[in-house]
Amino acid sequence: MTEIAAAPSVRKRAAEMGIDLEALARRTGRSAFTADDLAPGTQTAAPEAPAPQAQPHTAFWDVDHAAHGPVRTEPLSRVDRAAAANLGAANAMIPQVTHHDRARVDALEELRARAAPEARARGLKLTPLAFHVLALARALAAYPRVNAALSPDGQTLILKDYIHIAIAVDTPQGLMVPVIRNAGDKGLWDIAADIADLATRARDRKLTQKDQGGASITISSLGKSGGTAFTPIVNPPELAILGLSATQTDPLWTGDTFIPAKTLPLSLSYDHRAINGAQAANLTTHLKKLIENPKNLLM
Numbered sequence: 001m002t003e004i005a006a007a008p009s010v011r012k013r014a015a016e017m018g019i020d021l022e023a024l025a026r027r028t029g030r031s032a033f034t035a036d037d038l039a040p041g042t043q044t045a046a047p048e049a050p051a052p053q054a055q056p057h058t059a060f061w062d063v064d065h066a067a068h069g070p071v072r073t074e075p076l077s078r079v080d081r082a083a084a085a086n087l088g089a090a091n092a093m094i095p096q097v098t099h100h101d102r103a104r105v106d107a108l109e110e111l112r113a114r115a116a117p118e119a120r121a122r123g124l125k126l127t128p129l130a131f132h133v134l135a136l137a138r139a140l141a142a143y144p145r146v147n148a149a150l151s152p153d154g155q156t157l158i159l160k161d162y163i164h165i166a167i168a169v170d171t172p173q174g175l176m177v178p179v180i181r182n183a184g185d186k187g188l189w190d191i192a193a194d195i196a197d198l199a200t201r202a203r204d205r206k207l208t209q210k211d212q213g214g215a216s217i218t219i220s221s222l223g224k225s226g227g228t229a230f231t232p233i234v235n236p237p238e239l240a241i242l243g244l245s246a247t248q249t250d251p252l253w254t255g256d257t258f259i260p261a262k263t264l265p266l267s268l269s270y271d272h273r274a275i276n277g278a279q280a281a282n283l284t285t286h287l288k289k290l291i292e293n294p295k296n297l298l299m
């Protein structure tokens, strides 16, 4: 039996279309599939092809490393292998661009410090991520073309009336991507509680199928780990992914002098088939303003 790497939404769509992913894997010699592979005609018309012994590019990896010095081997986890297949397919199939910006977060950090006692009383740790998810939900509401998906044939944009935001969670088993449902209808505390719950259950391997899939965008927060910017890979069928790097203190020109300002690097990668550069820049600028004026988020 071939182990299939496909997002839950792709499996669901395949089932609806009557496509057997196992059979498709045998026919195409591949084991990772995205929504694009389900486009009408792409799989049903595929000729019976013998499964290749090795893809031509795998020759690059077919090296005797032990000939160069001592080595140890460690099998990748099931989660890591599925992520590797999905990331490879997404990177190969989606024309992606990453737009970078910085948001000033002094006001957000002040508000977060003031809210700390209430967070403690609620039994929550209020990390900056809750504000970022809330701001992104508001920004998606203002730019609905990003809160969307492409149809499998790439001809239609499917605009969603709900805002579900996935968060990348680093776990000992590998990268998990649970989803905050209806983030567009939630307030700060509900989002903070969702993040804590999903991250804990992801690390305890207690996520269910219902916790995954259906998002339009993922947030990948590497703030705790450092970095000034990165280029996250879109997780199809989502159209975008927002990377957050470490907050740092930068000199900010006020018009007549420089002042120290805490800034958060934003890196928005997007599917350029569905989103153009101006749309991505407008969304990011809007997001930046929301993050910079966090009181408005709480209204």
Ligand code: CAO
Pocket: 127, 128, 129, 130, 167, 168, 169, 170, 171, 175, 195, 199, 220, 221, 222, 223, 224, 232, 244, 245, 246, 247, 248, 264
């Ligand atoms: N800059 C600096 N510090 C930041 C920060 C930022 N942008 N964002 C969060 N932090 C700090 C918080 O202030 C907090 O610090 P203290 O512990 O000192 O109070 C700490 O980081 C919180 O980190 P956390 O991980 O406990 O909580 P979180 O809400 O920030 O993130 C989660 C939750 C699940 C997203 C995170 O734990 C995680 O797994 N991130 C990794 C995501 C990842 O691997 N992405 C790559 C995917 S693609 O390869």
